[in-house]
Amino acid sequence: MNDKPYNPDPHRHPGLHVIALLEAGKAVLALVAATGLELLGPQPLRDGVNALIRRFSLDPDHGTLPSLLNMISPDAVHLAAAAMVAYGVLHLFEAWGLWRAKAWASWLGCATAGIYLPFDIYAIVHHPGWASWSVLAVNLLVVYVLARDIRKRKP
Incomplete structure (x- = not known):
């Protein structure tokens, strides 16, 4: 290892x-x-x-x-x-x-993208369509990539 x-x-x-x-x-x-x-x-x-x-x-x-x-x-x-x-x-x-x-930027980005997720879900519930789903998909991908980067930095 x-x-x-x-x-x-x-x-x-x-x-x-x-x-x-x-x-x-x-x-x-x-x-x-x-x-x-x-x-x-x-x-x-x-x-x-x-x-x-x-x-x-x-x-x-x-x-x-x-x-x-x-x-x-x-x-x-x-x-x-x-x-x-x-x-x-x-x-x-x-x-x-x-x-x-920078590690701090991954934390900041993960937090700021994560803040939008409840609003993205609300938009899908009230205004379903490809645009709402696309925004949610992009934000989930951003959170995933940044969370993966944060996890890899842990000893």
């Missing part, structure tokens, strides 16, 4: 590299969305919600969309953009660590 601890070569771990690219993609999308929110402000969001209300002939004074419309303000947009920046930076940090095959 090999008593030498598992220490993956960061240049030869395609599973971690694929997940790192996935996380980097999510980070870039979050940062682009945050930038868009800050540049455009609340008015395009308000226009979009109003268009949905008109399109579906909803009551403009009662319901979820009118409530959302009332919450869209410059302060809310700044808060949402700040949350997206934090999300993006976290995932960039995770992507960097996974690309370099």
